[in-house]
Amino acid sequence: MKRAERWLPDLLAAAAVVALALVEVKGSAEADPWPPLLVLAGVALAVGLCRRLPGAALVVAWGTGLVQLWLGVDPMLTEVVLAAVAFGCARWGSLPTVWLSGFSIPVSVGLAVLITSPYSFYQALDVLGINRIAVETYRSGGYDWRIVAGLIGFALMATPWLLGLALRFAARSQDSRRSQVAAEAQRDQAEEIARLREEQAQLARDVHDVVGHSLAVILAQAESAQYLEDADTQGLKTTMANIAGSARSSLEDVRQVLASTSESQAGAVQHTDLDSLVDGVRASGHEVLTTEVGTPQPMPPELAVVAFRVLQEMLTNAIKHGRRDQPVHVERHWEGDLRIEVRNAVLPGDVPPGGGQGLDGMRRRLEAVGGHLDVRRRAEPPTFTATAWVPVRNR
Known part of the structure; x- marks a missing residue:
C-alpha cells in the first residue's frame, strides 16, 4: 500500500x-x-x-x-x-x-x-x-x-x-x-527435526552394526579359507557356503532394519536370537566359549533388539581386534538385569577399540533404555572386556 x-x-x-x-x-x-x-x-x-x-x-x-x-x-x-x-x-x-x-x-x-x-x-x-x-x-x-x-x-x-x-x-x-x-x-518443528535426526542416527547405528558384523565374519571366514589344503575341496565348499550364508543373513538383516523405520512396516520383527550370533562367529572359524547363568527371561521386543545389537557389536570388535588363536568368552547373566560380557585376548601393545562409532552406538542404545556399558583393558593377561547391562523390563 x-x-x-x-x-x-x-x-x-x-x-x-x-x-x-x-x-x-x-x-x-x-x-x-x-x-x-x-x-x-x-x-x-x-x-x-x-x-x-x-x-x-x-x-x-x-x-x-x-x-x-x-x-x-x-x-x-x-x-x-x-x-x-x-x-x-x-x-x-x-x-x-x-x-x-x-x-x-x-x-x-x-x-x-x-x-x-x-x-x-x-x-x-x-x-x-x-x-x-x-x-x-x-x-x-x-x-x-x-x-x-x-x-x-x-x-x-x-x-x-x-x-x-x-x-x-x-x-x-x-x-x-x-x-x-x-x-x-517452532518447538514442535524443532522436536520433529530432532526426532528425524535421532531416527537417522539410529538407522546409521543399526546399519553399522549389521554390516560391520557381517563383514567381520565374512572376512574371518575368507581368511580361514587361505589355510585350507588345496585338496580340501569339501572344506572350501563349506567355507564358501558359510560366507554366502553370512552375506544372505546380513542382507536380510539390513532389509529388516530399513523396514523397521518405515511407518507402513513399523512392526517389522528383527532378529533377536543371541545364540545365532554366537553360532555365526563360530562358523567363521573363531572359538567361542559361552556361559549362561540364571534362567533366561522373556524381554520386550525393543529391549531384545538392544541386547541383540549390543552383543553383535561386541562380537564384531572381538573378531576384528582379538587374537584368532585364543577363544572369545561370552557370558550372559540373568540376575535382575541381563548382563552380557564379552572378553577376548589381544596382543600386547594393541590399541583396543576406544571411541569409535561402534562403542558410542552401544552406549547410546543402552542409555536410551536405562542400561549402561563398561569397557576395560587388562594388561596381564592382555585382554579386552566389554560388559553391558540391559534391562529385562521397560522402566
Whole structure:
C-alpha cells in the first residue's frame, strides 16, 4: 500500500473536522472568525495525526490549547473531536504518550472550564438538547455550572481514552497468544527435526552394526579359507557356503532394519536370537566359549533388539581386534538385569577399540533404555572386556 493511501483515512477525518469548524464558525456571532478558525485548524491537524503519530497529535493538541488561551477564544463544540486524540494516544501511542495523555485529560478539562463563560456553556448544552435541565439545575442552586461542565468534559475525554487503553491491552494479549502459538509451532518443528535426526542416527547405528558384523565374519571366514589344503575341496565348499550364508543373513538383516523405520512396516520383527550370533562367529572359524547363568527371561521386543545389537557389536570388535588363536568368552547373566560380557585376548601393545562409532552406538542404545556399558583393558593377561547391562523390563 502506498504512503498516501495509508494516510487517506486520517486526511478524511481532518477534512471532516475542518468542515464542522466552518459550519460552527459561520453560525457563531464572532466579529473576527479567524482566531476560532486558527484554533479549529489545530484541532483538525491533531485529529489527522492521532492514528499514525499519536505523540505528535498530543503535542499539537496542547499547542492548540495554549494558542486558544492566548487568543482568548472560548471552547467550541467542534473541539469535542479531541476525544479522538485521547483515543489514539491510548491505543497507538508509546507508554509515555499514554500516561501523558491520561494526565492531560483532567488538566485540559479544568483549563477549558476556567476560560468558558456560562453563556457559551449553556449554548453548547442547548445544541445537545439539554439546556432546559441545566438551566433549572443552575437556578435552583443545586450545582455550580462549572462542576457540571467539568464532569461532562471529563466524561467526553476519559471514555474514549479508556476505550483505547482497553483495545490496546486486548491487541497485546492477542499478539501474545499469536507469539505463543508461533513458539509452540517452532518447538514442535524443532522436536520433529530432532526426532528425524535421532531416527537417522539410529538407522546409521543399526546399519553399522549389521554390516560391520557381517563383514567381520565374512572376512574371518575368507581368511580361514587361505589355510585350507588345496585338496580340501569339501572344506572350501563349506567355507564358501558359510560366507554366502553370512552375506544372505546380513542382507536380510539390513532389509529388516530399513523396514523397521518405515511407518507402513513399523512392526517389522528383527532378529533377536543371541545364540545365532554366537553360532555365526563360530562358523567363521573363531572359538567361542559361552556361559549362561540364571534362567533366561522373556524381554520386550525393543529391549531384545538392544541386547541383540549390543552383543553383535561386541562380537564384531572381538573378531576384528582379538587374537584368532585364543577363544572369545561370552557370558550372559540373568540376575535382575541381563548382563552380557564379552572378553577376548589381544596382543600386547594393541590399541583396543576406544571411541569409535561402534562403542558410542552401544552406549547410546543402552542409555536410551536405562542400561549402561563398561569397557576395560587388562594388561596381564592382555585382554579386552566389554560388559553391558540391559534391562529385562521397560522402566
